[in-house]
Amino acid sequence: MASFRFRIKTTVEGLAARTGIISTPHGKILTPCFVPCATQAAVKGLTPAQAEDTGSQILMVNTYHTFLRPGIEVIRKFGGLHKFMGWNKPIMTDSGGFQVMSLGKQGQATVHDEHTIFHSGHNNLKHTFTPELSIQLQEVLGADITFAFDECTPLDFSRAQTEESLLRTHSWAERSLAAKTRKDQALYGIVQGGRFKELREKSAEFIAARKFQGFGIGSLFGEPKREFRDVLRWSMSGLPKDKPVHLLGIGAVEDLFTGVAAGVDTFDCVTPTRYGRLGYVLSSACGNKQKWRYRITKQGFKDDTKPLDKNCECTVCKMWSRAYIHHLFRANELLAYTLTSYHNIYFLHELMQNMRGAIECGTFSKLRKQWMG
RNA sequence: GCCUCGGUAGUGCAGCGGCCUAGCACUGAGCCCUGUCGCGGCUUAAACCUGGGUUCAAAUCCCAGCCGAGGCG
Numbered sequence: 001m002a003s004f005r006f007r008i009k010t011t012v013e014g015l016a017a018r019t020g021i022i023s024t025p026h027g028k029i030l031t032p033c034f035v036p037c038a039t040q041a042a043v044k045g046l047t048p049a050q051a052e053d054t055g056s057q058i059l060m061v062n063t064y065h066t067f068l069r070p071g072i073e074v075i076r077k078f079g080g081l082h083k084f085m086g087w088n089k090p091i092m093t094d095s096g097g098f099q100v101m102s103l104g105k106q107g108q109a110t111v112h113d114e115h116t117i118f119h120s121g122h123n124n125l126k127h128t129f130t131p132e133l134s135i136q137l138q139e140v141l142g143a144d145i146t147f148a149f150d151e152c153t154p155l156d157f158s159r160a161q162t163e164e165s166l167l168r169t170h171s172w173a174e175r176s177l178a179a180k181t182r183k184d185q186a187l188y189g190i191v192q193g194g195r196f197k198e199l200r201e202k203s204a205e206f207i208a209a210r211k212f213q214g215f216g217i218g219s220l221f222g223e224p225k226r227e228f229r230d231v232l233r234w235s236m237s238g239l240p241k242d243k244p245v246h247l248l249g250i251g252a253v254e255d256l257f258t259g260v261a262a263g264v265d266t267f268d269c270v271t272p273t274r275y276g277r278l279g280y281v282l283s284s285a286c287g288n289k290q291k292w293r294y295r296i297t298k299q300g301f302k303d304d305t306k307p308l309d310k311n312c313e314c315t316v317c318k319m320w321s322r323a324y325i326h327h328l329f330r331a332n333e334l335l336a337y338t339l340t341s342y343h344n345i346y347f348l349h350e351l352m353q354n355m356r357g358a359i360e361c362g363t364f365s366k367l368r369k370q371w372m373g
Numbered sequence: 374g375c376c377u378c379g380g381u382a383g384u385g386c387a388g389c390g391g392c393c394u395a396g397c398a399c400u401g402a403g404c405c406c407u408g409u410c411g412c413g414g415c416u417u418a419a420a421c422c423u424g425g426g427u428u429c430a431a432a433u434c435c436c437a438g439c440c441g442a443g444g445c446g
Contacts (some may be wrong), residue, residue: 039409060408096409152408190408221407249408270409277411299402337411 003260004144004186004213006244006265010360016236016263019359022145022244025184026082031244032260032355034251034348035092035268040065041075041085043345044273045337048087049128054342055349059087059143060268063137064096064129072140080142092145092268095134095176096247097169097190097218101152108235111151113168131175139182145214145246145360148176150190152219152248169195170206178211185373188246191235194219200231204238214244217264221249228255232262236282249347252281253292257368260355272348276341279329282348289373294338303327312344 005023014019022029036043036051038059043051051059061081078084081091100116103109108119116157135148140170149172153165167359169192180187189212193199215236220228239245244265250256255291259267271281279297286294304322318338328336358367
């Protein structure tokens with residue numbers, strides 16, 4: 001079985017942007033690329049075949065969610081996620097760290113230095129999560145790329161709170177590494193540090209010094225765009241260039257350009273599928289140059305015979321009209337979610353493919369300018 | 374034909390003399406969501422069946438009509 005490897009193909013003069021190839025036991029990934037979320041071992045609304053058709057090279061599955069349901073023993077019985085969900089390409093698994101924050105905000109998680117206690121909504125059970133458990137679970141899940149258990153620090157945390165949280169993330173990073181037993185899985189360490197320059201740099205330095213095969217950058221959403229750029233730069237400055245970097249939870253068009261320019265190799269984000277369910281269509285021709293999206297549920301599309309995106313080559317855009325998809329949403333037909341999610345994922349993969357092409361042709365800055373103005 | 378009950382935003386309900394500038398839920402219109410949210414949040418639009426009467430004051434009480442549901446013939 002092939003082991004994990006990262007090879008840089010092309011770099012861009014004056015920028016950190018690069019193309020590369022991540023090799024994993026389940027195949028290669030051309031970077032930079034977008035990673036759709038399959039949180040509960042499914043890309044919401046799509047079959048694995050459809051996910052592959054959109055251009056997906058790798059999926060992100062969540063450890064905490066699959067631990068709660070169906071439970072790790074079920075997946076163990078199948079020999080891992082790949083066989084369980086019928087996806088033979090690479091998989092990465094989130095460590096459950098994000099849920100420390102997202103559930104914590106709802107009072108469903110309490111963080112301690114040693115562990116985190118989750119109060120499950122499913123059945124009122126309490127679950128104690130530790131870095132060791134997260135790694136153990138991820139090894140059973142069998143992902144090609146795994147993440148250290150971290151604490152996603154809310155951006156409104158004070159300097160003192162952020163520092164305390166960061167110490168925990170670092171301690172958990174070391175414990176995650178120590179708990180690792182499988183050699184065929186890559187383990188990424190995660191850089192945190194909230195919105196503080198010194199803490200981000202300190203975190204990057206700390207994580208870079210450990211034996212991780214790659215790095216994740218955490219907690220970058222919700223920032224004003226200017227800060228986003230800065231925080232990303234601080235987070236990456238101390239990381240070695242020869243290892244892959246994943247930007248966790250980011251997928252807005254502008255952020256993808258910013259990330260790639262800064263040298264990020266992979267991105268995961270829920271927006272294409274979440275937007276798909278909310279009736280938002282990603283489009284390069286929608287007139288909204290901030291968000292690159294519009295709402296198909298609006299009245300105006302009721303009898304619109306045009307495709308979702310006139311510039312898009314995806315199956316949905318070739319086969320169906322805005323009027324039809326508008327109708328599916330109005331009628332609450334499940335196909336609405338499938339078609340819109342399919343298109344949205346295709347849109348992001350297409351964008352990333354264009355970025356890869358542009359980097360290799362030396363026209364990345366031009367492409368970015370075309371999109372961002 | 375008689376009797377009973379009911380007619381309040383698009384839908385379903387609340388209000389039953391002044392506290393109604395009429396409340397709620399869904400729906401509509403619009404905005405928002407970045408390691409998931411078929412969710413949730415915010416803004417906004419929209420109604421007292423008709424006509425008489427009683428009263429200082431009627432969505433509210435009375436009469437007639439119209440409409441709907443049920444009962445009796």
